[in-house]
Amino acid sequence: MDKLTLALVAHDAKKDDMARFAAMHEATLRPFAIFATGTTGARVMEHCPTLSVTRLKSGPLGGDQQIGAMIADGKIDALFFFVDPLSPHPHDVDVKALMRLALVYDIPMALNPATAERLIETFKAHIAQEA
Numbered sequence: 001m002d003k004l005t006l007a008l009v010a011h012d013a014k015k016d017d018m019a020r021f022a023a024m025h026e027a028t029l030r031p032f033a034i035f036a037t038g039t040t041g042a043r044v045m046e047h048c049p050t051l052s053v054t055r056l057k058s059g060p061l062g063g064d065q066q067i068g069a070m071i072a073d074g075k076i077d078a079l080f081f082f083v084d085p086l087s088p089h090p091h092d093v094d095v096k097a098l099m100r101l102a103l104v105y106d107i108p109m110a111l112n113p114a115t116a117e118r119l120i121e122t123f124k125a126h127i128a129q130e131a
């Protein structure tokens, strides 16, 4: 089976949650190819030294769009996007475009930690199947 590719993205107020989530599931995430927007990727790598994360541009500078383009190209198998619903974002159109493409291409998308915890369980099953 091909290596699955995951995308990690978090708004500033949710980066602690993303770092915690990635650290808690570091062993599960290790076999996957991981792409992240710039600052999210830096935080994840800080907390998870054994993960290899490809960092794209920061979200407001085009990172969300880069991940969206990867989704459109069929290169992302699941999106973990911890969204802050309480703050305005200068690149809100990009945020919406990223979520929209995940919907258009029907890839699993976790927008909060509660959903991410459930989605990651399905990847544990995938790893077990491969072993």
Ligand SMILES: O=C(CO)COP(=O)(O)O
Pocket (backbone or CB within 6 Å): 009, 010, 011, 012, 036, 037, 038, 039, 040, 041, 057, 058, 059, 060, 063, 064, 095
């Ligand atoms: O802005 C983002 C998502 O919309 C995330 O970008 P950073 O990970 O670079 O902060």
